[in-house]
Amino acid sequence: MKRNRSGPERAALALALALASCAMESKPPAGRGGPPPPVPVRVGRAERKSVPVRLSAIGTVVPIRVVAIRPRVGGQIVAVEFEEGQAVRAGDVLFRIDPRPFEVALAQAEAAVRRDKAQLAYRRAETGRYRTLVEREMAARDQLDQARANLATLEAAIAAGEAGVAAARLNLEFTTITSPIDGRTGSLLVTAGNVVSAGGDKPLVVIHQLRPIHVSFAVPERELPEVRVRQAEGPLRVEALPRGATAPSRGRLAFVDNTVDPATGTIRLKAVFDNEDESLWPGQFVDVVLTLGELAGVVVVPAAAVQTGQDGRTVFVVGAGGVVEVRPVRVSRMDEREAVVDEGLAGGETVVTDGHLRLRPGSRVKVVTGEPAAGGRGDGSRGAPGGREEQRRRGTGAAPADAASGAPEPAAAGPGGGAAPGEAAALENGAAEVATRR
Numbered sequence: 001m002k003r004n005r006s007g008p009e010r011a012a013l014a015l016a017l018a019l020a021s022c023a024m025e026s027k028p029p030a031g032r033g034g035p036p037p038p039v040p041v042r043v044g045r046a047e048r049k050s051v052p053v054r055l056s057a058i059g060t061v062v063p064i065r066v067v068a069i070r071p072r073v074g075g076q077i078v079a080v081e082f083e084e085g086q087a088v089r090a091g092d093v094l095f096r097i098d099p100r101p102f103e104v105a106l107a108q109a110e111a112a113v114r115r116d117k118a119q120l121a122y123r124r125a126e127t128g129r130y131r132t133l134v135e136r137e138m139a140a141r142d143q144l145d146q147a148r149a150n151l152a153t154l155e156a157a158i159a160a161g162e163a164g165v166a167a168a169r170l171n172l173e174f175t176t177i178t179s180p181i182d183g184r185t186g187s188l189l190v191t192a193g194n195v196v197s198a199g200g201d202k203p204l205v206v207i208h209q210l211r212p213i214h215v216s217f218a219v220p221e222r223e224l225p226e227v228r229v230r231q232a233e234g235p236l237r238v239e240a241l242p243r244g245a246t247a248p249s250r251g252r253l254a255f256v257d258n259t260v261d262p263a264t265g266t267i268r269l270k271a272v273f274d275n276e277d278e279s280l281w282p283g284q285f286v287d288v289v290l291t292l293g294e295l296a297g298v299v300v301v302p303a304a305a306v307q308t309g310q311d312g313r314t315v316f317v318v319g320a321g322g323v324v325e326v327r328p329v330r331v332s333r334m335d336e337r338e339a340v341v342d343e344g345l346a347g348g349e350t351v352v353t354d355g356h357l358r359l360r361p362g363s364r365v366k367v368v369t370g371e372p373a374a375g376g377r378g379d380g381s382r383g384a385p386g387g388r389e390e391q392r393r394r395g396t397g398a399a400p401a402d403a404a405s406g407a408p409e410p411a412a413a414g415p416g417g418g419a420a421p422g423e424a425a426a427l428e429n430g431a432a433e434v435a436t437r438r
Helices: 007-026 100-135 141-174 221-233 388-394 421-437
Strands: 039-045 047-063 066-069 075-080 093-097 176-178 183-185 205-208 213-220 237-242 249-261 266-273 285-302 307-309 312-318 324-328 330-334 338-343 350-354 365-367
Touching: 039 285, 039 312, 047 221, 100 141, 141 176, 213 221, 213 249, 213 285, 221 249, 221 266, 221 285, 237 266, 266 285, 285 350
Parallel strands: 039 365
Antiparallel strands: 039 350, 047 213, 047 285, 066 205, 075 093, 093 176, 183 205, 213 266, 237 249, 237 285, 249 266, 285 338, 307 312, 312 324, 312 350, 330 338
């Protein structure tokens, strides 16, 4: 049997439906609950100043002179006069070879010369007598010629004997092996008691000159014109920092190779260092900085502010009210710390250095300070997506502004933004109950 509702019941039902309808209409759509919160970023300032023009490279320490000590005469080594790794000076005795065979050879050569010189006086007198006899026509001309030939032969023999004496004396001197340079000895490769041959393939020891010393490094061929121009103006300063060292060694550019390596597109340079403290060691890898000069009055920003994308290099500039804009820039030089901006920025402007990922043109930002936490730098940091580490990992540089994640999170309904979630739920439940009763 159909029940007729009374007037009060119909009024209550109408009121519940009206309240539920108002609650549904006042509930904001997802993602449209007001402006998004400011994006936290770290910033730096574009400064106009003078900056040095530097080229950085990895170099290798190479000695200016390397001498492999080999014997010049053969014999038995009777003494080693140095310790492995010892610093030596030019002329210091290194090895002694048994001199006795060479002393005997010298004595024989000297005796042969004395014998020939004793015959020399007789041959000269004989030649004089034959000359007189020929002038008096008491001897034949050929006898005088023979006497002169005998004299010349003896004089040549004496000259050869004297050369033999000099050679024997030189060989005797070679039994004492000395260092030809100042430097430091390496490993001892032949010990006392061994018999060595003259000019053997195996050196006795290798000496490296350490003071002064060279550092060899390569720079891109595009830098060659400026290097040559700057070098013609005066000596170029070079700094070399060994791994683990706290202070660099300072030297000057000494050599520019005459050929560009076509395989690598680089050119080889060498710098010379006094190396008085021997902080540079042969074979060592060092960080090299070549200073070419100075750029005066240029705009400089932190390198972290420069983003590289498909449209080139850009920076996020913080304007009035904390609103950012994307600004294309032209960068002429850049290292791990700073970038020189030729076009696109003015001195004094504020640029974003960290937190780029969530930014897009027109985003509002909140400047945060302090160092990033370990393992990351927050939103858009070097250790988080959008930072320079993430950009290098993706291989695409900074994300373009229109691809950056900038959509705000849906705003929660609350005071001033429609009915609260609990209130709306109560209204909906009331409407459902009234409908059921119907």
